[in-house]
Amino acid sequence: MAEMADPFVIAGRTIGSRLIVGTGGITSLDVLDAVLEASAASLATVAVRRVDPAGRGGILDVLRARHVEVLPNTAGCFTAAEAVLTARLAREAFGTSWIKLEVIGDEDTLLPDAVELLAAAEQLCDEGFVVLPYTNDDPVLARRLEQAGCAAVMPLGSPIGSGLGIRNPHNIALIAERSSVPVVLDAGIGTASDATLAMELGCDAVMVATAITRCRQPVRMAAAFRGAVEAGYEARQAGRIPRRWQAQASSPVEGMMTLDAPPLDAPPLDAPA
């Protein structure tokens, strides 16, 4: 209901869900289908990879049947040039100019390479792509990406696949507060409460892959994330109470009885004398 009143819009397109699902790590297309249904996602990422000579595939068919839009990514790219070529291939293959831009610095951390990321973002924005960059939890870099023309920013909570949650909530809140494009928390989510926190910090949406696809019961977890994102969004909109150093009674003082209580060792009133 609230989402109808305040739709989630990127580059002029209304996205039906504030939970974006990553397909990485999914164990089968059947599980993917069930996860998409349980999550109610309307946008899901895919990677661009060499065709499999064995003919495996069909991920696009699963997304299409669920009316889930494809968000191709540039996962695995280390340079701006690789990412730009991957984005161009994705546009040609899937007929979408949307690209989740990932340019990583090394394989151990999978953290974004800020210099290459910004260069790729500038190039792709110039070429008319709708660029959604996976970025560090750095408010300054987020602003630079926005100034380059990115349609959203996707700061990490913690390293990809780590499940460490949001390690710097203050920076995520800063990014959300200062950004004039949508902020999608990406990477590091471990469980549903992390997604709720992201929304409470002011993010517009959350992207989840590993936390769903590699957990023990992915379909159940997808449903949990659906509720978690909605709960965080609703709580944020409702406006939380301020934090206090001291207690504040929730029951009124007015109307308190003033009867003197009997001593603890007094016999019960109805006891025989």
Add this chain to the structure above:
Amino acid sequence: MFVNGRAVAAEPGMSVATLVAQWCPSAEGIAVARNGEVVPKSAWPSTDLGDDDRVEIVTASAGG
């Protein structure tokens, strides 16, 4: 030539369209790069391949 990192004998006059037909059951969701440049689908039939070409044929895979 190299197709997806594998050495493949380039048949004379082979086009990108012919190669894709050999490698993929359908051209749906497929893109091709030749020597680091995207070959648009409309240019597949008219783009001939030779021994020096490095071709990448890609599609969607679980990721991200």
